[in-house]
Amino acid sequence: MTRFTGSRPEYLHLNSAPHASTDGVLHMQVTGYLDYDSADYFLAATTQPLETTPGLRHLHLDCAGLTGLDSMGLAMLLMLHRRTAAAEIILHLDNRTPALDRLLDITGTLTYLIPETETAAAELPSDLEAASVDASQSTP
Template sequence: MTTSSEPRPPAAAHHDVESVLRLEPRGDLDYDTSPEFLREAAAALAGRGTANVLAVDCRDLGFVDSVGLSALLEIHRDAALANVAVTFTHIGPRLEKLLRITGTYTHLTGATAQKNTS
């Protein structure tokens, strides 16, 4: 369930540099917002041009439920199928906890299973 009262676009996509496509999910990523987020992510990947890296900036990501987690996994899979490397940046403590509890942290971030204390 989305908790924000003001509608916001689920994500913004833009190129930082020619080879990097940045996707910035905003607000909650849940049952209500995941379908639109996935459409926007698919459109960004389809129109990526020469970008070979998808950087998902999670700094403005709010609550993530199981459907939202599934959306993140789907984006990761779709990018891999398109030969686009994926990085997740600015992962907040709540999202990190969800990823670690579900065993998806290493898969999505490529980081080691041990928590980075730096």
């Protein structure tokens, strides 16, 4: 694992696996609390590979070790999403805890932060049901 150094808070760690950028995919592990004090470090460490990894198409953040985040932490996730989208890279928030999903759901950012393919797969049954209702109500 590569550990990002610099002025990082002691309670937030980001690691990336060696050879993590094979086939345009990079995996990073987030451990600790993402808040106002760790926001700059988080954003710098997660956006660095966007500029330095040619052919990067998917950035996977393993959030299993993310113990919490405040409003600034949420803002940094949104900023990272904007930067990955601008670089045509899909951001994946993997291994989200129920607490993180709840926070994202309450703030209305859950569907925004997960890739469209995951959102589409989750919404497929209701979309199909709506399409079948529309089709049955149409007249020839």
